[in-house]
Amino acid sequence: MTQVIAVTSGKGGVGKTTLSANLGAALNDMGKKVLVVDTNITTPNLGFHLGVPLYPKTIHDVLKGEAYPEEATYIHPTGLNIMPAGISITDMKSCDGTGLDNMILDLVGEHDVILLDGAAGLGKEGLSSIKAADEMIIVTNPQLASVTDALKAVKMGEEMGTHIIGVVLNRKTGKPSDLTIEEVEALLGHPVISNIHENDEVQDALASKTPVVHYAPDSKASHEIKRLASSLIGQEYNVPEENNKIGLFSKLFGFFRR
Numbered sequence: 001m002t003q004v005i006a007v008t009s010g011k012g013g014v015g016k017t018t019l020s021a022n023l024g025a026a027l028n029d030m031g032k033k034v035l036v037v038d039t040n041i042t043t044p045n046l047g048f049h050l051g052v053p054l055y056p057k058t059i060h061d062v063l064k065g066e067a068y069p070e071e072a073t074y075i076h077p078t079g080l081n082i083m084p085a086g087i088s089i090t091d092m093k094s095c096d097g098t099g100l101d102n103m104i105l106d107l108v109g110e111h112d113v114i115l116l117d118g119a120a121g122l123g124k125e126g127l128s129s130i131k132a133a134d135e136m137i138i139v140t141n142p143q144l145a146s147v148t149d150a151l152k153a154v155k156m157g158e159e160m161g162t163h164i165i166g167v168v169l170n171r172k173t174g175k176p177s178d179l180t181i182e183e184v185e186a187l188l189g190h191p192v193i194s195n196i197h198e199n200d201e202v203q204d205a206l207a208s209k210t211p212v213v214h215y216a217p218d219s220k221a222s223h224e225i226k227r228l229a230s231s232l233i234g235q236e237y238n239v240p241e242e243n244n245k246i247g248l249f250s251k252l253f254g255f256f257r258r
């Protein structure tokens with residue numbers, strides 16, 4: 001059965017594309033057939049994250065009925081299947097996400113997991129990925145403005161009947177101004193299923209156009225993303241202790257949140 005998961009948020013720039021590309025790469029490494037779809041119709045960037053900004057056919061052509069989904073699906077060197085979005089102004093003006101749900105329905109059965117890299121906000125394109133997915137992950141940063149915007153995405157998911165798997169708290173810095181996990185959970189009413197710290201390697205990986213799970217597989221962020229990927233498919237992930245003091249700490253004290 002295909003899991004269709006939207007990676008969504010209220011605000012832009014919180015880490016949706018980073019998470020989509022890396023969860024995809026991690027799941028692919030775990031032997032799953034994964035497709036990551038750029039559903040940012042007006043502000044696409046999955047192609048940039050993976051180092052290939054230009055593709056002959058894109059999701060725009062599929063949504064316009066001018067290409068089959070297979071023609072706009074590419075195998076990235078990592079083995080991951082990706083469906084990028086077109087980056088021309090004409091492309092951006094020509095679609096608004098209408099038809100995404102039907103396109104995804106056609107792809108069900110072809111992949112183990114389909115990740116929809118969602119658009120920020122709750123305009124038509126943001127909603128189209130929530131509507132097309134069975135489940136969603138809410139990404140937020142630990143600032144109040146980001147969390148209050150995430151709440152709108154939560155409400156929308158609840159209203160549309162899309163199951164909310166949980167919240168990914170990304171870019172936690174440890175500064176006193178960061179909201180705590182408990183505060184984020186209280187505000188959003190859903191559990192924080194992953195806590196990814198601010199990590200320089202994530203930015204270095206983006207600069208080198210490689211998912212951080214490959215660029216720096218032993219970084220804290222990579223282990224956390226791989227742990228999340230495992231949990232999405234019901235598997236356990238053991239962080240090698242020599243690489244992750246937190247893994248040891250969690251084991252000793254029996255708690256996994258930090």
Ligand SMILES: Nc1ncnc2c1ncn2[C@@H]1O[C@H](COP(=O)(O)OP(=O)(O)O)[C@@H](O)[C@H]1O
Binds near residue numbers: 045
């Ligand atoms: N955990 C992290 N640590 C450091 N930088 C991060 C982290 N997550 C994301 N970023 C950076 O934040 C920026 C926005 O991320 P992106 O995934 O494009 O956000 P979105 O898709 O939500 O707009 C990128 O420059 C990315 O490298």
Ligand SMILES: [Mg+2]
Binds near residue numbers: 016018040
């Ligand atoms: Mg993005």
